[in-house]
Amino acid sequence: MTGTGMGGRGAAEESASASPSPYIDTSKPHPARMYDWWLGGKDNYPVDEEMGRQLVAMDPRIPGIARANRAFMQRATRWLAASGVRQFLDIGSGIPTEPNLHQIAQGTAPDARVVYCDNDPIVLAHAEALLRSTPQGATEYIQADVREPAAILEQARQTLDFSRPVALSLIALLHFVPDEHGPYDLVERLMSALxxxxxxxxxxxTGEFTPDRARVAGDLYESRALSLALRDRVDVLRFFDGLDLAAPGVTVVDAWHPELGERVPVAGEGPVPIFGGVARKG
Incomplete structure (x- = not known):
């Protein structure tokens, strides 16, 4: 695989446009497409909107929570790029929503290189939007599941230099990986390769702030053959074992380095039920 610049087409972009349209299962909702609906996107289906509306009925703050999570991604990416990071591996990238991670990173560091990865065919169908790199940098897209770390790392090495620091981005992904699939081991395997x-x-x-509501949401996901593993702060902290957390540590996402004009207010009472953090491998 090769990265692409604004003036050219990379291998993944060519293969995505030349190959038949990927099969998209619209018989059941998909978390990436529900997230797209909450953000006001159009790359979702009635089945995604239906479940999305059911969840909003449980907690009307959900669209604002989704925006708060995305704002955290943007601030953290900008902070890392300003700290000198020039390579990003974004697993669970989701449906492209501007500004995408590479646009944030390359806005600070035009030579940044970004590899996206997702397992939803609808993301592949829109991968061209993720491949519009600056001429100085590069972007690439991998179709794979986070539960396939060896395959992800093998393909990512074709764009990223693993002898230099890489920022691994796992945004709103691991609460869809139940304990029986070894989420902590997956993170350790990915970070150990960097x-x-x-x-x-x-x-x-997290369901830490509203456990009853979280249980109802979990039952809804299970009824649709989906996994939802909301975890408390102590459990989220475990993902950072052995790493040096940047201040303010693991906190609700809208409290992580809020910036003027960027903090997303969430209507309603209680904290934003998403923890976030950024940590360095020593």
Whole structure:
């Protein structure tokens, strides 16, 4: 695989446009498409909107929570790029929503290189939007599941230099990975492949503040053959074991380095039920 610049087409972009349209299962909702609906996007289906509306009926703050999570991704990416990070591996990238991670990173560091990864065919269908890099930098897209770390790392090495620091981005992903699939082991395997000086940027949904509501949401996901593993702050902290957390540590996402004009207010009472943190590998 090769990265692309504004003036050219990369291998993934060519293959995505040349190959038949990927099969998209519209018989059941998909978290990436529900997230797109909450953000006001159009790359979703009635089944996604239906479940999205059911969840909003449980907690009307959900669209604002989704925006708060995305704002955290943007601030953390900008902070890492300003700190000298020039390579990003974004797993669970979701449907492209501007500004995308590479646009944030390359806005600070035009030579930044970004590899996106997702397992939803609808993301592949829109991968061209993720491949519009600056001429100095590069972007690439991998179709894979986070539960396939070896395959992800093998393909990412074709665009990223693993002898130099890489920021691993796992934004609103791991609460869809139940304990039986070994989420902590997956993070450890991914981070162990990255050199010292690399970073982990992570956000994760929680039911700590509203446990009854979280149980109802979990039952709804289960009824649709989906997994939802909301974790408390102590459990989210475990993902950062052995890493050096940047201040203010693991906190609700809208409290992580809020910036004027960027903090997303969430109507309603109680904290935003998503924890986030950024940590460095020593």
């Amino acid at each position: 050199p010292p000086g690399s970073w982990l940027m992570l956000s994760h949904g």
